[in-house]
Amino acid sequence: MEDHAAASPSPQPDLTRKRLPTLFEVLSRRTLPPVDLFSFYIYMRDQQRSVDYLDFWLDVSQHMSLCRHYVRELRRSVLVSTPDPERASKRSSGILEGLGDLNYAAVAGPSMYTSEKEKDQDARMSAFLREDQEIGYDSAQGSDGRQVRPGQNISTPHEITDSNSPAHAVARQDIRASAEKILYTFLLPGAEREITLPGSITQDVTTAIEEFGRDDPEVFDVAKDYVFQAMERDAFPGFLRMKALGNLIPPTLIMRLILGLVSMFGGFWAAFVLIFLNESRMVRLWLILPFTIGVYCLASYQYSLDPIIALIGFSEYTPFNYSRVREPYVRKLLAHRAIMVLTVTLLVDAALCVLFILVPGKRL
Incomplete structure (x- = not known):
């Protein structure tokens, strides 16, 4: 639990809310005890006996944060070191420039709760990661001929402002390892902490990762939406009855x-x-x-x-x-x-x- 629910500073809670919180607000760390994420984790572990679903959700959220950190650092590196867009892939550079600053908090939210701007940015990020996988964009050449990796300091050191982002530079293999860890821990039949999903969802995710080499966040979209709806339907009402x-x-x-x-x-x-x-x-x-x-x-x-x-x-x-x-x-x-x-x-x-x-x- 300490690795997930209490891992990082949370968005500001809504102290003026005059209703019970939604599951999305709890997962987004926008609530306070006794209806916070820590309490929900304990409830899923001790009462519902299905904490693996919540851990899957949190691992997907962490994977999303990892991808955002990688793309943001790569974008900064390329924009600073490669003023001439002809030095990099035109399509990749265009996607990077269109991503914006990626400053909003990375939450692996269900599609129905995501704004159009966030949906567009996440889709562009996933498109870039797929393009990056195809052309090997893990290192871009700077204007001085040096190889620039995401997270490398080009001019002056900078702070990572995303509270869920890792404190170190992220390599592309880290994203790949994160996606495979989620697959092998939660989704494959006989996995250590296998969660029950429709066979078609599990098969699609397995095929995308193992056969097509994908590791972008969109790989897990259908699975995380299904897990969210399952928790919202089966666990969250009981949690509110007990805690609220x-x-x-x-x-x-x-x-x-x-x-x-x-x-x-x-x-x-x-x-x-x-x-x-x-x-x-x-x-x-x-x-x-x-x-x-x-x-x-x-x-x-x-x-x-x-x-x-x-x-x-x-x-x-x-x-x-x-x-x-x-x-x-x-x-x-x-x-x-x-x-x-x-x-x-x-x-x-x-x-x-x-x-x-x-x-x-x-x-x-």
């Missing part, structure tokens, strides 16, 4: 259910014993303790929410480990639900205590 409408995880909920049932059983047993022993009401006041614990635990289990923890602004992400709720809309939503759960708990607890404390005793 509650603040407890299943192992803790089971413990609260057991504790609640035991406390309620002990409360009812003690209540009937004290009534039939004709004990005073002052003695029976001790029934408040088991009934309060029991009702509170059962209410927490029913609503997947600990109201006191929610009101002080925390959410559980692993057993007995809590993080502060920082997403404004989720914080308000949890606070409202906590007040509701607390009200229900107090009413039920008060009713049970009044019933068993004030009822007349009769010694058998």
Whole structure:
């Protein structure tokens, strides 16, 4: 998880959002705990048991970033060292010049969420990488006759501004190795972390990489769109229910259910014993303790929410480990639900205590 979800600075979160976030916003690191990418990763790992799908998505995103870094550095190198466009492939130079600065954050987003400008730039980048693969554009000749590689300093050192870009120069073989790693890790039958995709998608990606030698980002477009839709349909609704409408995880909920049932059983047993022993009401006041614990635990289990923890602004992400709720809309939503759960708990607890404390005793 540390290699992906918490790897780099994220785009600025939308603090004015007055709704629950979308999956794309979570994957783009535009949300805050408890509905951030780190929490979603833990949910996919521990609850959904399908973290390989998310890792595939993140690896494709990293591959996209690698390609963008390579093309951006190559473009800078060529523009600085080759003022005469006749020295390089005219078609490749034209594609490079038309790419723009490639400064927006590289996110392997589904096609339906990508702007037309980003689609055009990504298509041009993939076209250039295919052209580069065909003519061996990995090194371009500069105006002084030197060989210029992407990432090589031509004039003055520069900083990499893309937060997802590697801190070192990227060679074309790095992109090839990245594409093959994704293929051999997630897509080939019997792979170490094989994900389930339609056979036609897997076959198309395998053919493109192994037979045609492609490694441009468009190779994975259909696969990543399918994975996105699968996560959006099968995993994301449950994630929002757990993290935006509650603040407890299943192992803790089971413990609260057991504790609640035991406390309620002990409360009812003690209540009937004290009534039939004709004990005073002052003695029976001790029934408040088991009934309060029991009702509170059962209410927490029913609503997947600990109201006191929610009101002080925390959410559980692993057993007995809590993080502060920082997403404004989720914080308000949890606070409202906590007040509701607390009200229900107090009413039920008060009713049970009044019933068993004030009822007349009769010694058998």
